[in-house]
Amino acid sequence: MTPAFSIELPPMALSDLTIRNAKATGRTQRLFDGDGLYLEVSPTGGKWWRLKYRIGGKEKRLSLGTYHKVGLKLARKKCDEFREMIAAGIDPSEQRKLRKLEQKAAMSASADTFEAVAREWMTRQAVARVTAEKNRWLLETFLFPEIGSRSIGEITSRELLAALRKIEATGKLETASRAKIKAGQVFRYAMLEGKTEIDPTASLRGALKSVKARHHAAITEPSKIGQLLRAIDGFNGQPVTLAALRLAPLVFVRPGELRAAEWDEIDLDAAIWRIRPERMKMKAAHLVPLSSQAVALLQELHGLTGGGSHVFPGMRPNRPMSENTINAALRALGYSGDEMTGHGFRSMAATRLNEMGWNADAIERQLAHAETNKVREAYTHAAQYLPERVSMMQAWADYLDALRNNNNVLPFKSRAG
Numbered sequence: 001m002t003p004a005f006s007i008e009l010p011p012m013a014l015s016d017l018t019i020r021n022a023k024a025t026g027r028t029q030r031l032f033d034g035d036g037l038y039l040e041v042s043p044t045g046g047k048w049w050r051l052k053y054r055i056g057g058k059e060k061r062l063s064l065g066t067y068h069k070v071g072l073k074l075a076r077k078k079c080d081e082f083r084e085m086i087a088a089g090i091d092p093s094e095q096r097k098l099r100k101l102e103q104k105a106a107m108s109a110s111a112d113t114f115e116a117v118a119r120e121w122m123t124r125q126a127v128a129r130v131t132a133e134k135n136r137w138l139l140e141t142f143l144f145p146e147i148g149s150r151s152i153g154e155i156t157s158r159e160l161l162a163a164l165r166k167i168e169a170t171g172k173l174e175t176a177s178r179a180k181i182k183a184g185q186v187f188r189y190a191m192l193e194g195k196t197e198i199d200p201t202a203s204l205r206g207a208l209k210s211v212k213a214r215h216h217a218a219i220t221e222p223s224k225i226g227q228l229l230r231a232i233d234g235f236n237g238q239p240v241t242l243a244a245l246r247l248a249p250l251v252f253v254r255p256g257e258l259r260a261a262e263w264d265e266i267d268l269d270a271a272i273w274r275i276r277p278e279r280m281k282m283k284a285a286h287l288v289p290l291s292s293q294a295v296a297l298l299q300e301l302h303g304l305t306g307g308g309s310h311v312f313p314g315m316r317p318n319r320p321m322s323e324n325t326i327n328a329a330l331r332a333l334g335y336s337g338d339e340m341t342g343h344g345f346r347s348m349a350a351t352r353l354n355e356m357g358w359n360a361d362a363i364e365r366q367l368a369h370a371e372t373n374k375v376r377e378a379y380t381h382a383a384q385y386l387p388e389r390v391s392m393m394q395a396w397a398d399y400l401d402a403l404r405n406n407n408n409v410l411p412f413k414s415r416a417g
Contacts (some may be wrong), residue, residue, distance in 0.1 A: 048065070138178060219344065362385035
């Protein structure tokens with residue numbers, strides 16, 4: 001077997017013909033062109049340009065690319081350029097290493113921009129679709145145009161504050177506050193991932209104008225509740241929207257939990273609605289006892305939408321009702337946003353049930369209000385006070401019927417035993 005050791009041919013000007021005719025011999029060959037430039041032919045026939053030079057008393061070699069990509073003319077041009085650098089005391093090998101490090105740093109900075117990290121953070125969030133869409137809208141609309149291209153590790157508190165105050169200057173105080181919260185979540189994620197060492201939102205406490213607490217408009221006066229229920233019964237819009245309007249006061253779940261209800265969550269025979277943890281705000285399973293009125297309404301609706309997965313399907317295929325549908329329907333009935341909202345059915349129930357004497361803890365549990373250290377207890381927590389809640393939900397539905405029928409009802413009801 002022929003040993004694969006190098007052979008060096010004496011320096012001579014190369015030609016393209018000489019290079020093309022150079023064949024593999026099982027050994028490394030070096031064909032010299034002059035000024036330290038030579039073509040190295042590998043034992044398998046690969047052809048690489050090399051430059052041999054001395055700097056600082058040390059001999060070095062530099063790759064100039066393959067003959068397939070770098071022709072003879074270009075190789076000589078590169079050789080001349082590097083020779084000029086060497087003559088000026090610049091080591092082209094070290095210069096190349098430095099350039100690669102700079103490119104790597106630039107690529108890393110590009111990968112760790114605020115926008116890139118924020119988008120990565122969004123993919124890691126296990127939140128409802130609506131929440132995910134709101135997060136993306138907030139970031140894309142207000143923060144990416146201002147700081148999106150900046151390396152997340154270089155963004156200062158003053159820089160972030162300037163972006164937030166631009167939002168604030170338009171009068172969107174709540175949006176500015178929410179943008180600050182989202183930015184903080186992104187920065188804290190970046191800290192955990194080793195992309196930055198600080199969260200600049202930490203020093204912005206009190207830097208923005210305070211937002212006045214906003215309460216969801218709700219009707220709580222019994223006579224006005226009766227008027228609202230009668231107005232709902234007279235709604236002449238889409239049947240699915242009417243069903244959602246009629247069910248909302250009976251179950252008083254959050255609007256997002258109502259509109260995205262799925263038939264496989266509802267057991268009409270057992271008169272119970274089991275909402276999965278991932279669909280709940282607090283990420284804890286929730287049980288909604290269904291009154292006989294709610295069951296009857298859902299049975300009727302099942303004939304209309306039971307062929308699909310969503311109880312209240314939207315106009316687009318495989319999507320639930322829009323988040324604006326309930327509020328839009330209330331506006332069509334003549335109720336302004338300052339009078340009644342979809343979320344207001346919760347306040348309505350909470351206010352009246354407390355005044356009727358029901359157990360406050362049972363009411364809170366039915367509203368799915370929970371301390372964060374308890375929400376992971378799944379159905380164990382969801383079933384707390386369940387027998388009492390079953391009675392309460394039926395009594396509540398009967399109470400609403402009485403108000404709808406304009407019957408005389410007592411303002412208070414004895415506490416359930």
